[in-house]
Amino acid sequence: MYKSLIASFSFLLMISCAEKKSDKNFVLTGNIKGLKKGTLYIQRVKDTVLVAIDTITINGDSHFASEFDLESPEMLYLFLDRGVTNSLDNNIPFFAEKGKMNIETTLDFFTADAKITGSKNQELYDEYKKVVSRYVDQNLDLAEKKFKAFQNKKEDEVLKIDEEQKGVQKRKYLYTTNFAVNHGDYEVAPYVTLAEIYDINLKYLDTIQKRMSPKVAQSLYGKKLNAYIAERKKQGQ
Template sequence: MKKTLIAFVTLAVLASCSKKETAADNLHITGNIKGLKTGTLYIQRIVDTSLVAIDSIKIDGNSAFERDIKLESPEMLYLYLDRGVTNSLDNNILFFAEPGNINIDTNLDNFIAGAKITGSKNQELYEEYQKINSRFRDENLSMVEAKFKALKRKDQKALDSLDAKQQSNIKRKYLYATNFAINNKDHEVAPYIALAEIYDINLKFLDTIQKSMTPKVAQSLYGKKLTKYVADIKKEEQKAPAAAKAETATTEAQK
C-alpha cells in the first residue's frame, strides 16, 4: 500500500485550529544559550508538514530566555535559532513539550548537540529511545559504506550478505520501536514514535500500539492521530479486495 503523505498530516494540528477561548498558559519554558549575544529564537510546531512559528524571543545581550505557552496536549516542538548573518545547519532543537516547567540549556557553538532539556517526562523517554535507535542508524550507515566498497570491487557475495544484514537491522529497529511504544503506552511519546518512526510498519504492529494506549494518551494529540491513521489504513485495505474483484469481473466480462 502506497503512503504518499507522512503520518503527521492525517489530522490538522489540533492545538492550532480551536476557536474557543483558551485557559491560562500552562507551559513555562526557560533556558540559556551560552555565548549568544544577539539573535532571535522561534518556538515552532509542525502544521501541515511545515514548521510554523508560534512565538518568538529576542536575544539582546542576555542569553537567558523564558516564555509561557498554551499547550493543549503534549507535543513535539522546535526551538529555532536565527543567527542573523551566520549560516548554520545547527539551529533547530527538537523537544517534547508538555504542561509544566521545561528548561533548555545549550551553547552557541553546539546548539543541538549541547542541548540539555529537563522537566518533561516524554522528552526523557524520547532521549532514552533515541540512544538505542541511534545504534541502528549507525549500523546501517556502516553497511551502506561497506556496500559501496563491495560494489566498486564487484563483490556480489558481499553485497548479498550486506543486504541480508541491512534487512535484519531494519527489522530489529522496528521491533525495538514497537516494544518501546507498548512499554510506554501511558505516555504520549508512544503514539509519536509509532507515527514518526514506524508509520510504514505492518498494520498489526500499529494496531497493537494503538490498542495498548491508556485512555489519557488515546485522547492526546498524537493518540488521536494514531487512531485515525490506523483506521484510514484499515479502510484502504478493505477497499483493495473489492477493487480487485471488480477488476476481475470486468476482465471476465470482456472475454
C-alpha cells in the same frame, strides 16, 4: 517587635508581588551560553511545515523565556536564527508538555549540547533515541561497506550486506514497537509509532493502539495514530 513584624510582612509582600505567576499552562525557560545576539523561534509542525508559535529576540542576555497554552503534549522545535552565519546545527526538537521546561545549551554546539528537563515524555524520548542511534550507526557502517563493495563489483558481498541492513531495520522496528507498547501511558508512544514505524504490519499497530491509555488515546498524537490506523484498515493495508 511590632515594627519588625511589619517589616517582615512588607518584605514577603514585595516578594510575592515580584513573583508573577503565569496564566499559561506551559512555560519554557533556558540559556544559550555564548549567544549575544540572535533570534529564537519556537515552532510546531502544521500541515507538514514548521510554523512559529513565539519569537524571542536575544540582545546581550543569553537567557530566554516563553509561555503559552499547550493543548496536548507535542514535539516542538527551538530554532536559532544566528543572523550572520548559516548552520545545520540550529534546531532543537523538544517534547513539550504542560508545566515548566528548561533548555540549556551552547552557541557552538547548539543541538549537541542541549540539556532538556521538565518533561517525562522528553526523558523517555531521549532514552529511545539513545538506543535507536545504535541502529542508525550500524546502518551507516553497512552502507559504507556496501558502497565500497559495489565499486569493486563484488555482487555477492553487496547482497550479503543488503540482508544485514534488513536485519538492522527489523531490530529497529522491533525495539520501537516494544518501546511504544511498554510506554502506552505517555504521548511519546504514538509519536514514535507515527514517526518511525508507520509502515509496520497492522497487527503491530493494533497492539500499540490497544496499549494506549484513554488519556493518551485522546492526545494529539493518539488521535492521529487512531485516524491513521483506521485509514489503513479502510484501504485494506
